[in-house]
Amino acid sequence: MTVTVSPAAESAVLAGEPELPDxxxxxxxxxxxxxxxxxxxxxxxxxxxLSLLILMAIFAPLxxxxxxxxxxxxxxxxxxxxxxWFGSDMMGRDIYSRVIYGARVSLIVGFAVAIxxxxxxxxxxxxxxxxxxxxxxxxxxMDGMMSIPPILLAVALxxxxxxxxxxxxxxxxxxxxxxxxxLVRGVxxxxxxxxxxxxxxxxxxxxxxxxxxxxxxxxxxxLTVQATYICASAMITESILSFIGxxxxxxxxxxxxxxxxxxxxxxxxPFIVFFPAIFLSITxxxxxxxxDGLRDAVDPRMAKRL
Amino acid sequence: xxxxxxRRIVATIPVMGIVALFVFSLLYIAPGDPAVVIAGDQATPQxxxxxxxxxxxxxxxxxxxxxxxxxxxxxxxGTSMFTGMPVTQLIGQRLEPTLxxxxxxxxxxxxxxxxxxxxxxxxxxxxxxxxxxxxAVFGFSVPVFVVGYVxxxxxxxxxxxxPVQGYTPLSEGLWLWFENLVLPAIALGCVYIALIARxxxxxxxxxxxxxxIRTARAKGLGQRPILFLHALKNAAVPIVTVIGIGMxxxxxxxxxxESVFAIPGLGRLTIDxxxxxxxxxxxxxxxxxxxxxxxVNLIVDLVYTLLDPRIRY
Numbered sequence: 001m002t003v004t005v006s007p008a009a010e011s012a013v014l015a016g017e018p019e020l021p022d023x024x025x026x027x028x029x030x031x032x033x034x035x036x037x038x039x040x041x042x043x044x045x046x047x048x049x050l051s052l053l054i055l056m057a058i059f060a061p062l063x064x065x066x067x068x069x070x071x072x073x074x075x076x077x078x079x080x081x082x083x084x085w086f087g088s089d090m091m092g093r094d095i096y097s098r099v100i101y102g103a104r105v106s107l108i109v110g111f112a113v114a115i116x117x118x119x120x121x122x123x124x125x126x127x128x129x130x131x132x133x134x135x136x137x138x139x140x141x142m143d144g145m146m147s148i149p150p151i152l153l154a155v156a157l158x159x160x161x162x163x164x165x166x167x168x169x170x171x172x173x174x175x176x177x178x179x180x181x182x183l184v185r186g187v188x189x190x191x192x193x194x195x196x197x198x199x200x201x202x203x204x205x206x207x208x209x210x211x212x213x214x215x216x217x218x219x220x221x222x223l224t225v226q227a228t229y230i231c232a233s234a235m236i237t238e239s240i241l242s243f244i245g246x247x248x249x250x251x252x253x254x255x256x257x258x259x260x261x262x263x264x265x266x267x268x269x270p271f272i273v274f275f276p277a278i279f280l281s282i283t284x285x286x287x288x289x290x291x292d293g294l295r296d297a298v299d300p301r302m303a304k305r306l
Numbered sequence: 307x308x309x310x311x312x313r314r315i316v317a318t319i320p321v322m323g324i325v326a327l328f329v330f331s332l333l334y335i336a337p338g339d340p341a342v343v344i345a346g347d348q349a350t351p352q353x354x355x356x357x358x359x360x361x362x363x364x365x366x367x368x369x370x371x372x373x374x375x376x377x378x379x380x381x382x383x384g385t386s387m388f389t390g391m392p393v394t395q396l397i398g399q400r401l402e403p404t405l406x407x408x409x410x411x412x413x414x415x416x417x418x419x420x421x422x423x424x425x426x427x428x429x430x431x432x433x434x435x436x437x438x439x440x441x442a443v444f445g446f447s448v449p450v451f452v453v454g455y456v457x458x459x460x461x462x463x464x465x466x467x468x469p470v471q472g473y474t475p476l477s478e479g480l481w482l483w484f485e486n487l488v489l490p491a492i493a494l495g496c497v498y499i500a501l502i503a504r505x506x507x508x509x510x511x512x513x514x515x516x517x518x519i520r521t522a523r524a525k526g527l528g529q530r531p532i533l534f535l536h537a538l539k540n541a542a543v544p545i546v547t548v549i550g551i552g553m554x555x556x557x558x559x560x561x562x563x564e565s566v567f568a569i570p571g572l573g574r575l576t577i578d579x580x581x582x583x584x585x586x587x588x589x590x591x592x593x594x595x596x597x598x599x600x601x602v603n604l605i606v607d608l609v610y611t612l613l614d615p616r617i618r619y
Contacts, residue, residue, distance in 0.1 A: 144327070148325060149596070152561075152576075239449060243451060243562060277456075288447050
């Protein structure tokens with residue numbers, strides 16, 4: 001960027017009177033909510049979209065939905081209409097109701113996996129970072145787990161358990177947490193070298209206290225960013241698992257299940273696949289935007305690059 | 307150099323060992339009794355017992371693991387519980403479509419992603435840059451089967467440019483093979499392109515600030531040699547790394563893409579195996595793909611030394 005300096009300003013500088021170049025407008029201080037939106041548009045947009053989706057999931061029964069599992073064999077595969085806003089599926093179930101209720105499954109799976117994988121990764125990462133003899137063993141195991149593509153690991157786990165929402169959450173969390181462990185370990189190892197941590201050690205502070213006072217606060221920022229991305233990826237993985245028949249039981253209206261129902265008919269009745277696909281994409285987009293915004297807010301140096 | 311390569315190859319053996327141990331342990335990690343789950347709801351106690359014996363769950367863990375590893379080292383991945391065929395044979399029959407899809411996607415993704423990443427870094431802040439970054443967020447957010455269905459609907463059903471579904475072996479003609487794989491490869495590549503383009507841009511932005519780039523500019527070098535000879539080569543290590551890591555996305559996505567486009571590959575085999583609860587087949591596929599993933603990242607490590615002679619382990 002080139003800054004041209006006006007003749008007036010130039011003469012002022014020469015005269016020894018510092019004056020800002022007059023082409024630079026005064027920095028406008030924005031405060032409150034508008035200021036926040038201005039500074040972090042991605043967090044604001046992503047957060048707003050996600051809040052709406054959460055409200056939609058909570059208030060699903062009040063949004064003109066009917067029983068998402070109610071069968072109507074005489075009204076199968078109806079196109080979208082006043083009665084069936086998003087049409088009806090092969091068993092005459094209302095796709096609008098199923099899609100709205102499906103938000104619950106996606107959001108619960110996404111948030112639960114993000115929380116469980118972050119906590120598990122945090123604990124393993126802390127142990128690995130502080131207990132020298134355990135470090136290489138734990139990290140070799142994590143390397144091994146990370147060498148298995150996450151979706152396949154989740155598929156293998158789901159093949160051995162009954163399809164249920166808690167099992168899906170566990171399977172995806174197991175596939176995701178080694179990356180968190182590695183991240184936390186990296187943070188711990190770099191923090192241990194910091195003078196204030198060394199000072200705390202020299203002062204005789206006990207390890208648990210060092211972890212609580214000095215290590216944990218520094219892991220929260222990168223962990224939150226990582227957790228958002230895990231949430232997004234867990235939602236996609238859940239829908240993929242359900243889509244290929246290894247996820248939530250077909251009776252539960254999850255977006256992956258609705259698409260799996262529409263798979264055989266998609267060439268003639270594309271709307272069955274279309275509506276859950278749109279909602280899934282928007283939800284994942286909202287979470288990803290939030291994650292990008294959080295990352296930029298946490299690490300402004302990265303903001304310009306990624 | 308040869309010593310380094312040999313050391314690096316030897317170093318992957320313990321990783322593969324841990325992968326194998328972990329994949330094997332899944333049978334024991336899974337909550338509940340896998341034999342009961344695999345047998346299904348209508349199974350008699352005799353069925354459950356038969357499955358327990360065939361999975362080896364009636365014998366000690368270490369004895370089973372030793373025997374299982376020994377068989378794998380001899381190229382035996384076990385026997386399908388449903389068809390009674392060797393798992394290696396089942397995988398062999400389905401290998402070509404999946405391999406074709408993945409290789410084509412890999413080439414397409416690199417050819418598209420690297421130039422747009424370079425372009426975005428060169429024109430940083432412009433509408434081109436914003437467009438590429440916008441696409442990247444989009445690519446991360448839209449699941450592979452959604453992209454697949456949209457592409458298939460628009461370009462195959464409506465415009466009829468490409469076949470809707472199916473696969474033609476390479477032996478029946480290059481064009482027929484290619485024609486069937488274009489849409490699946492684009493769908494599968496979307497996320498991968500987003501990932502590579504984003505890292506290419508970030509890495510290029512960093513390199514373009516270096517002194518030697520300014521020197522190259524100062525001596526009057528054109529924009530293209532600066533970008534592609536001086537900058538890209540120095541920006542290559544993170545790009546190659548992410549291409550290796552991104553293979554996991556490609557492997558996971560292939561299973562779904564094959565299902566959308568009715569390609570009879572390993573993804574189809576996986577889905578059939580899930581429906582039939584044919585665990586040995588799933589185990590074989592997971593193991594095979596994990597080994598492929600480890601090998602790809604071994605190759606990535608070796609490529610580092612070609613790109614940056616300073617890297618030695």
